[in-house]
Amino acid sequence: MISVEQAIDIVRINTKPIAAFELKKVKDAYGDILFEDVLSPINMPPFRQSAMDGYALHLNGSDSYRIIGEVKAGDGHHPILKPGEAIRIFTGAPVPDTANALVMQEKTAVDDTRLKLKSEVVQNENIRPLGEQVLKGQTALNKGTHLTAAAIAFLTSLGITDIKVYKKPTIAVVVTGNELVEAGQHLAYGQIYESNATMLSAALKCLEYNNVSIHKVSDDYKSTLHLLNQVISDYDVILISGGISVGDYDFVEKALDEIGVEQLFYKVNQKPGKPLFFGKKESKTVFALPGNPAAALSCFYVYVYPALQKMRGHLDFSLTKAKAISKSNFTINVNRAQFLKAIYTNGEVEILDGQNSSMLHTFALANALAYVPETSGSIKINDMVEVILFPIN
Numbered sequence: 001m002i003s004v005e006q007a008i009d010i011v012r013i014n015t016k017p018i019a020a021f022e023l024k025k026v027k028d029a030y031g032d033i034l035f036e037d038v039l040s041p042i043n044m045p046p047f048r049q050s051a052m053d054g055y056a057l058h059l060n061g062s063d064s065y066r067i068i069g070e071v072k073a074g075d076g077h078h079p080i081l082k083p084g085e086a087i088r089i090f091t092g093a094p095v096p097d098t099a100n101a102l103v104m105q106e107k108t109a110v111d112d113t114r115l116k117l118k119s120e121v122v123q124n125e126n127i128r129p130l131g132e133q134v135l136k137g138q139t140a141l142n143k144g145t146h147l148t149a150a151a152i153a154f155l156t157s158l159g160i161t162d163i164k165v166y167k168k169p170t171i172a173v174v175v176t177g178n179e180l181v182e183a184g185q186h187l188a189y190g191q192i193y194e195s196n197a198t199m200l201s202a203a204l205k206c207l208e209y210n211n212v213s214i215h216k217v218s219d220d221y222k223s224t225l226h227l228l229n230q231v232i233s234d235y236d237v238i239l240i241s242g243g244i245s246v247g248d249y250d251f252v253e254k255a256l257d258e259i260g261v262e263q264l265f266y267k268v269n270q271k272p273g274k275p276l277f278f279g280k281k282e283s284k285t286v287f288a289l290p291g292n293p294a295a296a297l298s299c300f301y302v303y304v305y306p307a308l309q310k311m312r313g314h315l316d317f318s319l320t321k322a323k324a325i326s327k328s329n330f331t332i333n334v335n336r337a338q339f340l341k342a343i344y345t346n347g348e349v350e351i352l353d354g355q356n357s358s359m360l361h362t363f364a365l366a367n368a369l370a371y372v373p374e375t376s377g378s379i380k381i382n383d384m385v386e387v388i389l390f391p392i393n
């Protein structure tokens, strides 16, 4: 059985950004990823710009200047200042080329057209140089940039309206199990409410996948084979839940093999999530997650999330980790790496009671997984522990 570290490496090596783009309006591209470098069509700022309300000066070494005019934001005129002359100017206004300093009004005294400096003025201070942020033709944002509110605003400030962004991979979720009943329906003895499809769709919604296709299949080989064949031909990424262990009614591995999905790993030395499967068929990526809900979500965070982020073109697809001091004792008596549902606050971590791989309750209270490698033993209060912060909430 491979280790967690090997499994993470195998996922990373076998996923790559999707080679397809779509054209988007910048204003509609929040959360998307740039498919190519974007060059600036203008200098930003497009002119030397005042950063203060005050006076622009043509320095002459003295503290006294003659005020010859005014420029406010939006003005298009361009007064010429001789040494010893000043103009009234306002924040955002274009600074004439002949002005080489700008003083804020609080540091001046004015008597009619005469300006007196109350303190020393440094050359070019309070003047934003032409193209200070980016010059025309330079790269404004690199391929792989995540389009946050700031990135969208920056592109818009350059006058850019249309961009190429990575297409998102299409995703199908398949849940398996005879026992599964939809919430809201009557629960007969032996049945449970289906929650993994809802959980994975919610997690995917956080990653802006709003059109995930959900499928359900009973524990029957032929139906499993048929459905998996269909979704593998129709979608880029297939997330399967359940039916991946070794029971007589676990058909997922056999069906994937029959369909020709190359098994890149099956079973990881971890708790929860031991029977995790990862495979590929040409460009299609398949994760078979354990049916136990907390195991499925743990595997989603640790393996599926980074893979999806990488496929979507994100440059940084790693998980956010921190070191924390344990506030709990926790006995580990199996030789498997552990992902423990935990609450991380300000450098400390509380490992929750109830780590069973079916326990969504504990997961719902947690905000992190404490990671204990397979070589470490039990955890004692004040031990330093690595935590993985939930990438989405």
Ligand SMILES: Nc1nc2c(c(=O)[nH]1)N[C@H]1C(S)=C(S)[C@@H](COP(=O)(O)OP(=O)(O)OC[C@H]3O[C@@H](n4cnc5c(N)ncnc54)[C@H](O)[C@@H]3O)O[C@H]1N2
Pocket (backbone or CB within 6 Å): 175, 176, 177, 179, 180, 192, 193, 194, 195, 196, 197, 241, 242, 243, 244, 245, 246, 247, 250, 272, 273, 274, 275, 289, 290, 291, 292, 293, 295, 357, 358
């Ligand atoms: N003999 C062995 N038995 C098991 C092993 C093993 O190594 N040898 N591994 C155990 C581990 S660890 C796990 S994890 C589970 C994984 O089993 P499956 O992935 O085949 O999942 P199922 O058996 O289908 O379901 C497990 C559990 O989860 C519930 N479930 C399934 N799907 C859903 C859903 N969509 N929503 C809510 N709950 C779901 C299901 O009812 C079961 O209770 O195997 C162990 N067995």
Ligand code: MOO
Pocket (backbone or CB within 6 Å): 270, 271, 272, 273, 274, 275, 290, 292, 295, 357, 358
């Ligand atoms: O690998 Mo399982 O998730 O421990 O029950």
